[in-house]
Amino acid sequence: KPKIFAIANQKGGVGKTTTTLNLAAAIAEAGFKVLVMDLDPQGNASTGLGSHADAREFTTYDVLIGTNVEPRFIQKTDIENIDLVPSTTDLSSADIELASAKNRSEKLRKVFGNSDLSKYDYVLLDCPPSLNVLTVNALIAAHALIIPLQSEFFALEGLSQLLMSVREVRDLGNPDLRIEGVVLTMYDARNRLSLQVEEDARENLGELVFKTVIPRNVRISEAPSFAMPVLSYDSRSKGAEAYRALAQEILARR
Amino acid sequence: KPKIFAIANQKGGVGKTTTTLNLAAAIAEAGFKVLVMDLDPQGNASTGLGSHADAREFTTYDVLIGTNVEPRFIQKTDIENIDLVPSTTDLSSADIELASAKNRSEKLRKVFGNSDLSKYDYVLLDCPPSLNVLTVNALIAAHALIIPLQSEFFALEGLSQLLMSVREVRDLGNPDLRIEGVVLTMYDARNRLSLQVEEDARENLGELVFKTVIPRNVRISEAPSFAMPVLSYDSRSKGAEAYRALAQEILARR
Numbered sequence: 012k013p014k015i016f017a018i019a020n021q022k023g024g025v026g027k028t029t030t031t032l033n034l035a036a037a038i039a040e041a042g043f044k045v046l047v048m049d050l051d052p053q054g055n056a057s058t059g060l061g062s063h064a065d066a067r068e069f070t071t072y073d074v075l076i077g078t079n080v081e082p083r084f085i086q087k088t089d090i091e092n093i094d095l096v097p098s099t100t101d102l103s104s105a106d107i108e109l110a111s112a113k114n115r116s117e118k119l120r121k122v123f124g125n126s127d128l129s130k131y132d133y134v135l136l137d138c139p140p141s142l143n144v145l146t147v148n149a150l151i152a153a154h155a156l157i158i159p160l161q162s163e164f165f166a167l168e169g170l171s172q173l174l175m176s177v178r179e180v181r182d183l184g185n186p187d188l189r190i191e192g193v194v195l196t197m198y199d200a201r202n203r204l205s206l207q208v209e210e211d212a213r214e215n216l217g218e219l220v221f222k223t224v225i226p227r228n229v230r231i232s233e234a235p236s237f238a239m240p241v242l243s244y245d246s247r248s249k250g251a252e253a254y255r256a257l258a259q260e261i262l263a264r265r
Numbered sequence: 266k267p268k269i270f271a272i273a274n275q276k277g278g279v280g281k282t283t284t285t286l287n288l289a290a291a292i293a294e295a296g297f298k299v300l301v302m303d304l305d306p307q308g309n310a311s312t313g314l315g316s317h318a319d320a321r322e323f324t325t326y327d328v329l330i331g332t333n334v335e336p337r338f339i340q341k342t343d344i345e346n347i348d349l350v351p352s353t354t355d356l357s358s359a360d361i362e363l364a365s366a367k368n369r370s371e372k373l374r375k376v377f378g379n380s381d382l383s384k385y386d387y388v389l390l391d392c393p394p395s396l397n398v399l400t401v402n403a404l405i406a407a408h409a410l411i412i413p414l415q416s417e418f419f420a421l422e423g424l425s426q427l428l429m430s431v432r433e434v435r436d437l438g439n440p441d442l443r444i445e446g447v448v449l450t451m452y453d454a455r456n457r458l459s460l461q462v463e464e465d466a467r468e469n470l471g472e473l474v475f476k477t478v479i480p481r482n483v484r485i486s487e488a489p490s491f492a493m494p495v496l497s498y499d500s501r502s503k504g505a506e507a508y509r510a511l512a513q514e515i516l517a518r519r
């Protein structure tokens with residue numbers, strides 16, 4: 012029943028976690044139930060939702076080596092309508108442990124198939140900055156991919172690699188994987204580079220690029236140190252408003 | 266003879282490539298010979314030094330699966346005193362190919378041991394945003410580690426993971442690995458978060474933190490689209506000056 016989004020881009024620091032957290036918060040605020048699953052061993056999405064590093068008894072690691080998403084793996088968060096499966100650095104050993112398994116890339120999809128996630132409307136998968144086995148598992152388990160694109164030169168260079176990987180994933184096991192959209196992040200209208208990246212992206216990707224653009228906004232980067240999304244930290248900030256607009260674009264497609 | 270630095274941090278987008286490129290440029294400007302080796306399949310350091318994606322016949326992949334750094338693997342760049350071993354996405358299969366090899370983590374050190382790199386004073390290894398086999402190879406082959414630390418909350422959270430990995434690498438095979446230093450990047454003195462991260466870093470890490478701080482500077486992020494370090498793109502910019510100061514701190518230790 013839930014729609015499963017992977018938030019992925021192998022380029023580092025482009026706003027994957029920030030988009031996962033704040034899109035989840037905006038969708039939850041609109042009254043829909045969201046499960047966030049942290050597939051990054053760094054555990055930033057977990058921290059950003061208020062999960063303490065020493066209170067993560069069960070994590071995404073347990074999901075990947077298990078058979079289904081057991082209810083005890085899921086933590087409540089302080090935010091209404093958002094639940095979390097956190098991660099710790101243990102998750103980086105999933106890479107090695109899954110390495111020898113047959114169908115190692117389809118593990119997460121298989122586990123979702125055995126799980127009852129019907130209470131959720133959306134599942135958001137925060138991916139690490141790599142096209143490793145964790146990200147590939149997310150791409151195979153997901154219905155659609157949301158690509159945060161930082162408004163910088165190196166980020167644009169990485170986009171073609173990512174789109175090639177999407178084609179490979181479709182051949183590998185998820186022919187129905189769609190691109191929900193590309194969202195420009197850390198956009199600064201005074202910066203020529205931002206305008207150039209936006210122009211290039213819209214020219215090459217057209218409708219795939221969300222109309223909503225996420226501006227560079229200091230309140231967004233302050234929010235994680237208070238262990239909450241920017242929608243809770245500073246509800247009227249430009250960052251919060253932008254993520255609400257992004258959520259509306261996605262919810263309108265229901 | 267050359268001093269080998271790994272520039273690493275598993276957190277994405279913290280300025281690893283930017284520091285590799287511009288520190289190399291500043292050291293080269295001071296008259297020392299530098300070899301940059303791109304260990305990131307994204308190939309950003311290669312692009313940043315003007316290497317065209319379709320002109321990378323030999324790459325770091327050839328180094329890792331070979332026995333020594335053959336002269337044909339090394340490209341000249343447009344910058345005096347800087348040579349490059351570029352990378353392409355082929356490098357991400359090194360992960361899988363090395364997976365079954367014995368001593369897979371020591372491959373790069375072994376290759377360096379069989380190579381004549383005596384014409385260089387410094388070798389800089391740009392690492393991907395992960396603690397995978399590529400980064401571990403760099404940490405085992407290096408004399409010292411330079412850690413770019415973005416002045417943001419999530420970046421600080423990742424630092425303790427990285428320092429733990431350094432301890433593991435020392436046990437694993439490189440007991441002499443030193444931390445050359447932690448360099449604060451994208452620092453904005455008007456932003457409370459930057460001041461807080463600096464305070465935390467200097468309090469916990471003391472002398473390990475370089476005196477030089479790299480400011481957020483738009484000229485730094487524009488330079489890669491002109492395929493050159495900021496020292497060439499805008500020599501008098503705050504970004505260029507900061508990387509010169511960082512180089513001076515490191516060169517003074519010779």
Ligand SMILES: Nc1ncnc2c1ncn2[C@@H]1O[C@H](COP(=O)(O)OP(=O)(O)OP(=O)(O)O)[C@@H](O)[C@H]1O
Nearest residue numbers: 023024025026027028029140197227228232277417
């Ligand atoms: N729109 C924005 N305005 C200001 N700062 C932002 C914005 N989006 C993200 N940031 C900050 O930029 C940094 C990188 O963002 P984030 O950690 O979400 O990227 P990521 O792609 O998840 O990184 P990684 O590749 O390490 O997983 C963080 O410190 C975050 O707070």
Ligand SMILES: Nc1ncnc2c1ncn2[C@@H]1O[C@H](COP(=O)(O)OP(=O)(O)OP(=O)(O)O)[C@@H](O)[C@H]1O
Nearest residue numbers: 023163277278279280281282283394451481482486
């Ligand atoms: N001091 C700075 N001021 C402004 N922009 C910067 C600065 N340092 C880096 N950048 C920009 O921030 C982005 C991230 O930097 P960079 O790509 O060097 O990080 P990285 O750690 O190498 O990323 P990855 O984890 O993907 O390898 C780039 O677009 C770069 O141009």
Ligand SMILES: [Mg+2]
Nearest residue numbers: 027028051055
């Ligand atoms: Mg992240």
Ligand SMILES: [Mg+2]
Nearest residue numbers: 281282305309
């Ligand atoms: Mg890089």
